[in-house]
Amino acid sequence: MSKNNYRLxxxxxxxxxxxxxxxxxxxxxxxxxxxxxxxYGPIGVEIKRNVKxxxxxxxxxxRDDIFGIDASILMHPDVWKASGHLESFSDPxxxxxxxxxxxREDHIFILEIETKKxxxxxxIEASDxxxxxxxxxxxxxxxxxxxxxxxxxxPSPDGGTLSDPRNFNLMFKTxxxxxxxxxxxxxxxxxxxxxxxxxxLNVLNSSRKKIPFGIAQQGKSFRNEITPGNFTFRTREFEQxxxxxxxxxxxxxxxxxxxxxxxxxxFKKYGIREENLMIRKHESEELPHYSKASSDIDYLFPWSxxxxxxxxxxxxxxxxxxxxLSGKDLSYFDQENNKRFTPYVIEPAMGxxxxxxxxLCDAYCEEETEKETRTLLKLHPEIAPIKIAVLPLSRNExxxxxxxxxxxxxxxxxxxxxxxxxxxxxxxxRQDEVGTPxxxxxxxxxxxxxxxxxxRNRDTMEQIRVSSDKLLEAINDQLKSF
Ligand code: ATP
Numbered sequence: 001m002s003k004n005n006y007r008l009x010x011x012x013x014x015x016x017x018x019x020x021x022x023x024x025x026x027x028x029x030x031x032x033x034x035x036x037x038x039x040y041g042p043i044g045v046e047i048k049r050n051v052k053x054x055x056x057x058x059x060x061x062x063r064d065d066i067f068g069i070d071a072s073i074l075m076h077p078d079v080w081k082a083s084g085h086l087e088s089f090s091d092p093x094x095x096x097x098x099x100x101x102x103x104r105e106d107h108i109f110i111l112e113i114e115t116k117k118x119x120x121x122x123x124i125e126a127s128d129x130x131x132x133x134x135x136x137x138x139x140x141x142x143x144x145x146x147x148x149x150x151x152x153x154x155p156s157p158d159g160g161t162l163s164d165p166r167n168f169n170l171m172f173k174t175x176x177x178x179x180x181x182x183x184x185x186x187x188x189x190x191x192x193x194x195x196x197x198x199x200x201l202n203v204l205n206s207s208r209k210k211i212p213f214g215i216a217q218q219g220k221s222f223r224n225e226i227t228p229g230n231f232t233f234r235t236r237e238f239e240q241x242x243x244x245x246x247x248x249x250x251x252x253x254x255x256x257x258x259x260x261x262x263x264x265x266x267f268k269k270y271g272i273r274e275e276n277l278m279i280r281k282h283e284s285e286e287l288p289h290y291s292k293a294s295s296d297i298d299y300l301f302p303w304s305x306x307x308x309x310x311x312x313x314x315x316x317x318x319x320x321x322x323x324x325l326s327g328k329d330l331s332y333f334d335q336e337n338n339k340r341f342t343p344y345v346i347e348p349a350m351g352x353x354x355x356x357x358x359x360l361c362d363a364y365c366e367e368e369t370e371k372e373t374r375t376l377l378k379l380h381p382e383i384a385p386i387k388i389a390v391l392p393l394s395r396n397e398x399x400x401x402x403x404x405x406x407x408x409x410x411x412x413x414x415x416x417x418x419x420x421x422x423x424x425x426x427x428x429x430r431q432d433e434v435g436t437p438x439x440x441x442x443x444x445x446x447x448x449x450x451x452x453x454x455x456r457n458r459d460t461m462e463q464i465r466v467s468s469d470k471l472l473e474a475i476n477d478q479l480k481s482f
Contacts, residue, residue, distance in 0.1 A: 007302035014302075014364050015231055017375065021434050023047065023360070024232065036228035036235045038353075043434050046385030046415065048239075048356050051270075052218055054382055055241045055350065058266055059216050066214040066243060067203050071195030073220060074186050079194050080171065082325040083318060084289055089190055090167040091226050094146070098160025104226045105165045108146040110155065114139040123155040123162070125227070131304045170223040172236075188222035193347060196244040197318040200330055211332055211343055212255065216243035218352065230303055232353045239352035246343035248334070249316065252292070255346045256313045260295050263309055263348050267297065267355075271380035272362050276300040280307075290317040299358040308358055309350040316342035359383055363435060377435030378459055381479045384435045387414035388475065391427050393443040395420050403442045406453065406468065410440070410475070432458055438478055440471070457481075 018024040022041035026033035040048055060068045080086045092105035109124050109132040119141060126132035129143055146154060146162065154162040172188040175181075189195070196215040203215050218241045228234045247255045260279060267277055282294040294312040298305040319342050323330040331342045363377040381387060388410050392403040400420065410416045417436070419427050424441065431439055439456040441463075446453050452467045455474055459482070466474040 010364060011231065011302040011361070013366075013375075014360060017364070017433060018044065018360070021430075023434070036225070037237060038232050038235060043385045044356075047359070047379070047383060047435075048352060050383045050385070051356050051359065052239075052241065052352055054270060055266070055352075055355075056216075056218065059214075059241070059243050059348075065209070065212065066216050066245075067207055067209070069195065069199055069203065069215055069217050070219065071192070071199065071217060073189050073222075074174075074176070075189060075194065075198070077186055078325055079198060079322075080187055082321040083194050083197075084321070085171060085187075085190060086169075088289060089171060090169045092147070092165035093168040093226050094154070094156075094162040094165050096156035096158045096160045096162060098156065099158040101156075101158055102226055103157070103162070105146050105162075107227060108154075108157070108162065109143055110146055110149050110151070111136060111143045112141040114141055121151075121155060123157045125157050127304060127306070134304070168224075168226060170225065172222045172224055189220075190223050191221050191349070192217050192219050192240045192242045193244060193349065194318070196242070197322055197330075197345075198326075200244075200246065200319060201328065204332070211334065212245060212247040212251065214243050214245040216241075218242075230301070230306075232357050233301065233306060235353065238354075240349060241352050241355075242347065242349045244314075245346040245348075246332075247346065249341060249344045252313055252315070252344040252346065256293060256295075256311065259346050259348045260297075260311045263297055263311055263350070267299075267308070267358075270359070270383055271378075272299065272358060276362060278305060280305075288312075290314050299361075301358070301361060306354070308354050309348060311346065311348045314345040314347050316344055318345065319343060374429070374432060376432035376458060379435035379437075381437045381482050384437055385415065386417045386431070386434060386436045387438065387479065388416045389427070389431045389436050389439045390416060390418050391424060391439055391441045392420050393424060393441060396444075398447050399442055399444070402447045406440060406442065406471070409472075413472070414475075428456065437482055438475060440475075 021043055023044035025039045025041055027037035027039050028034050060066045093102055094105045095102050103125055107125050107127060109126055109129060111122050111124055112119060113136055115138045124132050124135055126135060132143060133140055156162045171190050173185055175184045176186050177184050220237060221240050222237050225234055225236055228236055245255060264277060264279060268274060276299055278298045280296045280298050287294055292313040292315050294310050296307045297309040299308050319330040331340050333340045363379045365376050365378050367374045390403055390407040392399040407416055407418045428439060437458050441454040452465050454463050454465055455478060456463045457478060
């Protein structure tokens with residue numbers, strides 16, 4: 001099996017594990033689900049919460065130069081006029097004459113390939129040229145994006161022809177108040193960033209902070225994506241973790257480099273393997289209208305490399321655009337240098353759901369043991385939804401009392417689960433599958449003889465016996481070892 005196929009099979013297994021173990025479910029499943037919308041279950045919500053909390057800790061709480069906010073999803077429609085979203089936040093949409101299926105024009109590639117019998121032209125859907133090439137087994141003679149194709153009959157991946165592109169705005173519309181007309185139209189925000197720009201003065205004046213400083217927030221964003229998919233990678237409702245760092249125009253490049261490295265280190269710190277991460281600098285033709293330079297942090301997902309975060313130098317574009325349309329001066333007076341300027345902005349923009357997916361993909365692992373294939377999530381302990389499972393060997397009054405005691409001690413310090421159902425082997429397997437780093441097992445000897453318990457390590461399956469008064473110390477040591 002090729003590596004690529006193996007990895008795709010891995011994604012299917014992850015999706016099924018996610019459903020089985022309460023990590024992620026299809027939304028409204030009893031009604032057949034809603035396309036590319038997902039719900040986090042009891043285990044998934046803890047993982048996502050941990051990822052968001054760790055981001056907040058690193059990007060906000062541990063620093064004295066970043067302030068958090070929590071802005072509303074609905075904003076004044078002029079926000080989207082000034083930011084350029086009303087005019088240009090769109091994807092080119094093309095439609096197949098045969099099936100009516102819609103594609104993003106920039107995701108279609110025309111390939112001339114040499115098969116065993118002939119040369120032929122086919123169209124293929126892929127996120128980039130490299131992926132298109134990987135999807136075809138025959139020898140490729142040429143490959144061009146549909147956008148650059150001069151052929152009048154654009155073939156579709158479904159066998160028909162593709163329509164001319166039309167621009168499709170990705171913002172979801174709704175109405176404020178009882179009348180549904182253009183004067184009451186508002187949008188579900190397509191990014192969290194704009195709230196930081198329109199609150200720049202509020203934060204500056206209330207914090208009395210000097211530049212450089214940042215404003216950060218986490219929250220839902222909505223995009224009516226043409227081709228969502230690959231589990232939670234591209235969805236229509238998702239969460240972002242974004243920070244706008246306001247700095248002097250003289251320092252922008254230094255801060256841009258700083259935040260790229262900071263972001264990369266963040267993913268590594270919480271366990272993503274270095275070989276699965278890459279910094280990708282945008283080509284100049286890829287840059288959005290507001291950006292002077294952008295770099296992505298990409299992760300090697302089971303299907304291909306995909307973006308986790310973009311760190312952009314947004315210059316003074318947004319503050320100037322909002323100043324102009326609102327009539328409010330959003331410039332900054334630098335007292336030290338007696339200089340007024342509009343700050344430049346460096347923006348690390350990360351997806352919470354995509355990051356969770358990357359942490360899950362990176363942690364997913366299968367191991368052959370003597371009896372079976374062991375599936376486990378090797379999650380970093382800080383991301384693991386349950387840190388410790390307390391498992392009495394069997395259901396028995398004495399064991400239960402002793403085990404409950406241990407559980408109460410641990411649960412006040414770590415997220416701990418008590419489980420006394422089924423065989424111990426099955427319980428270990430269940431904890432491995434949700435990434436619990438440590439299991440504490442209590443047996444009759446614990447209660448009747450030595451007041452000691454067994455700690456089992458998720459990754460090595462090694463078991464050590466410790467006396468209950470040394471339990472906390474041993475747990476701290478073990479957790480540090482992951
Ligand atoms: P893409 O190129 O994948 O469409 P983007 O460059 O438009 O993403 P940004 O606007 O830079 O994305 O948003 C910042 C981050 O938000 C992305 O790196 C990604 O992690 C996340 N994100 C964006 N769109 C989606 C989506 N539809 N579903 C899930 N996460 C998303």
